[in-house]
Amino acid sequence: MRNPSSVTAVTEKAAETARSIRVMWQAGLVPFPRLDEGLRSLVAVRKFGPFAGSTQIAARRDSTAVGLVDELGPLTFKQLDLRSNALARAWSERGLTPGSVIAALCRDHRGLVLAMLAAGKLGARLLLMNTGFAKPQLADVAKREKVGALVYDEEFTDLLDAVEGQIDRYLAWVDHDSPVAQRRDPDIPILDELIASNDDRPLPAPRRPGGFVLLTSGTTGTPKGAPRPQTSPLHSAQFLDRVPLRAGESTYMGAPIFHGTGLSQFILSFALGCKVVMRRRFDPEETLRGVEEHKCTALVLVPTMLQRIVDLDPAVLAKYDTSSLRIVFVAGSALSPDLGNRATALFGEVVHNLYGSTEVAVATVATPEDWRKAPGTVGRPPVGCHVALYDEKGQKITEPNVTGRVFVGSGLSFGGYTDGRNKEMIDGLLSSGDVGHFDNDGLLFIDGRDDEMIVSGGENVFPIEVENLLVERPDVLEAAVIGVPDKEFGQRLKAFVVPAEGADLDADTLREFVKSNLARYKVPREVEFLDELPRNATGKLLRNKLV
Incomplete structure (x- = not known):
């Protein structure tokens, strides 16, 4: 007698495969009814x-x-x-x-x-x-x-x-x-x-x-x-399920190809027969010019690139017609609610926020509809991807609005580093290294890196919450928060802030702003103003360079 659970697993796998094929067909990757072309591919x-x-x-x-x-x-x-x-x-x-x-x-x-x-x-x-x-x-x-x-x-x-x-x-x-x-x-x-x-x-x-x-x-x-x-061509559906790239269109590649964000969308665009437009160095105005000239339907960026575009002078932004864009694909680091909302105001409801990593590949994607409902969300898992939260004891978390460690299953997940090491796995799912929670609608939010949590006076603080609040202010361009040693509280919060051009800011104003919006223990004790935050070539914040 067959095991009922194995029958269920086979049925679910067959349904997932059928859904993947349908997604690929809708995008133009499966040349039905020219099955001979499909076989050649x-x-x-x-x-x-x-x-x-x-x-x-x-x-x-x-x-x-x-x-x-x-x-x-x-x-x-x-x-x-x-x-x-x-x-x-x-x-x-x-x-x-x-x-x-x-x-x-x-x-x-x-x-x-x-x-x-x-x-x-x-x-x-x-x-x-x-x-x-x-x-x-x-x-x-x-x-x-x-x-x-x-x-x-x-x-x-x-x-x-x-x-x-x-x-x-x-x-x-x-x-x-x-x-x-x-x-x-x-x-x-x-x-x-x-x-x-x-x-x-x-x-x-x-x-x-x-x-x-x-x-x-x-x-x-x-x-x-x-x-x-x-990998199996079916895994292309993980991107196409929630990001509507289509065959024969045009993609502007802003993100570097050496990074997973750029590489994945570059390969997928070629597979769809799309024209890919690229430059050796990212330039925000040249990007808009390229989108207009080539009538690009997709724009692939990391969040710092998107920030540089939306921060352009309004007169510069008005010079270029970007109405051809159906997709602004953003991945590589956290997309703040403020930046996502500003991008939506500029380009329309076309922002797609992908969450993943070099190791797990795709985890979730927030569509424009998801973002409208819950700014800051990273969305839901596409076909072929599975996401679950676990507590410190390895027990699965099923309740909404409870923070846990994020684990991901995907056919694109890697099998281990080249030096033989791997990341933690539970129930066949790979650790992303992040912590997050699902809301009542099943949308995922990332609360921060599990190794970036700050414990101040016995209270847990994730920097991203304070950072997102600070950048909502029009006089703050960028913000980063870290924990520094403190004899009394173990750690205290220190904020590094890049003021907007012409802003007149002081530390007391920012502390009062955080105090009026978040719990008292989340207020930075120190605020340091910088001309720019240290970032790597893909725009990720280098917290170890902040002291």
């Missing part, structure tokens, strides 16, 4: 991975369709496919093989995209390096990840002393604003030269796709490596 993705495989399919579908636009102009999917063939052949001739680890230290441009494609066609593992790295971080990561070759932008040449002797091959890319690369020696090739001098015919498929290695944000130390091997 599955074969290509299985052979070369989701990115290189999707590019081949898009090139075959329409050889004239533009896949990428950067400062140098447009490239069709066909051009990207052929050029990456030539680059993969060149790398193979230089000794790179399936299983090689290639690191990319590049900003967002065609050179990085071609490196990603070529690595997939070789079956090499591509490590996406943070462009904000200093020499010690670069050296530590390259050694730990056993990097054998490095693709780098010319502007990072001075960092290469840190990996001298560790890396066998340098595979340079000429920056857009320089006609000649600063070669370490004449043997270091330029990507354009490699491509121009090699055959662009298709390559035989590797035994298995190489995949990507993403790095954690590294806000408290050297970033850890989180591998992203090939």
Whole structure:
């Protein structure tokens, strides 16, 4: 006799798969009724991975369709496919093989995209390096990840002393604003030269796709490596279920590709045959100009980028037509209620707030309807994702409005860091490292990092609540709150505040403001004013730099 619970699990899995296929079909990823096209897509993705495989399919579908636009102009999917063939052949001739680890230290441009494609066609593992790295971080990561070759932008040449002797091959890319690369020696090739001098015919498929290695944000130390091997195409539905990307449209990529937010939406946009517009460096006004020029329907950002856009002079904002946008996709760090509301006032009800991490991938997404109902929410889990809260003893929390540790299950969750370590798991779900609560409608709110909780006089305080309150003031641009040692209370709260331009602020005014809105023990004892908060390249706050 079959176990009833196993029958239920199979039934639920079948229903989830059916829902995923429907979501993908609505988005245009499943070319019904052209099932032959669907089968070709599955074969290509299985052979070369989701990115290189999707590019081949898009090139075959329409050889004239533009896949990428950067400062140098447009490239069709066909051009990207052929050029990456030539680059993969060149790398193979230089000794790179399936299983090689290639690191990319590049900003967002065609050179990085071609490196990603070529690595997939070789079956090499591509490590996406943070462009904000200093020499010690670069050296530590390259050694730990056993990097054998490095693709780098010319502007990072001075960092290469840190990996001298560790890396066998340098595979340079000429920056857009320089006609000649600063070669370490004449043997270091330029990507354009490699491509121009090699055959662009298709390559035989590797035994298995190489995949990507993403790095954690590294806000408290050297970033850890989180591998992203090939996954089922069905997992695309986790994004598409609550974020209405559609085939053949146009995406403006503001978030850097080396970060999970940018990488996931970049690959998904290519899979949908969308044109992706990018720049090497984020500029808020140029972003609006690009959205207008290319009639972009989706804009992908981290919250600090969105902040810089909404803080533009109203006269600048009025210059650009952004009515084509159906989606402003925000992820990577917390989106405050004030910023989300200001963005909604600017762009309309198009803000989609994704919550996840490098390790768990997607956890929840707040749609514009969710945000209207509950500003600050991170929404609900999409199809294929499961979120649960647990207390300190590992007991599941089922009541609303009770804070607990957030655990996530997803087919995109990683299987452990490259150094062999992993995060805590309960009931098959992976710890996100955050604490949060569900409201009465089942919407999730993140209350903070579990390691950022401040205990002051026996009371628990999560910084995000105080920070969100402070930034609601029009005279406060940014705010961060930390705990500092205190003989009497164990810890006391200290706030770091970036005033808005022209603001006349003092510490007493801010303390009184917090006191009138929150419990007494949540009032910062100290307030320090700064010109800017320390952040990493993806906009995450570096609390360890605040003292």
